Amino acid sequence: MNSGLSQLLTAAGALAAVLLLIVGAARLLRPNTWPRPAQATKLLVLRESVPLDTRRRLHLVQCGPRQVLLLTGGAQDLVVGWVEPPA
Numbered sequence: 619m620n621s622g623l624s625q626l627l628t629a630a631g632a633l634a635a636v637l638l639l640i641v642g643a644a645r646l647l648r649p650n651t652w653p654r655p656a657q658a659t660k661l662l663v664l665r666e667s668v669p670l671d672t673r674r675r676l677h678l679v680q681c682g683p684r685q686v687l688l689l690t691g692g693a694q695d696l697v698v699g700w701v702e703p704p705a
Contacts, residue, residue: 665678665685674691687698
């Protein structure tokens, strides 16, 4: 009977070791741990978003060197206009 308990403890220990290895590998390989590209390489960037009411939002989006105001959430989305860059 003692050898049966010993085998059970050995199997449980091996299972715990394998589970620890899997969890450790998953933590090391998570996507957010890889270095991200520099912010300057992004062409489209959301600069700011302001809620106007419960449905609509005003977004300032930068596309390359230019910026545009977008109104979203109503019956249809709307390009309010392009914003002139500061001189």
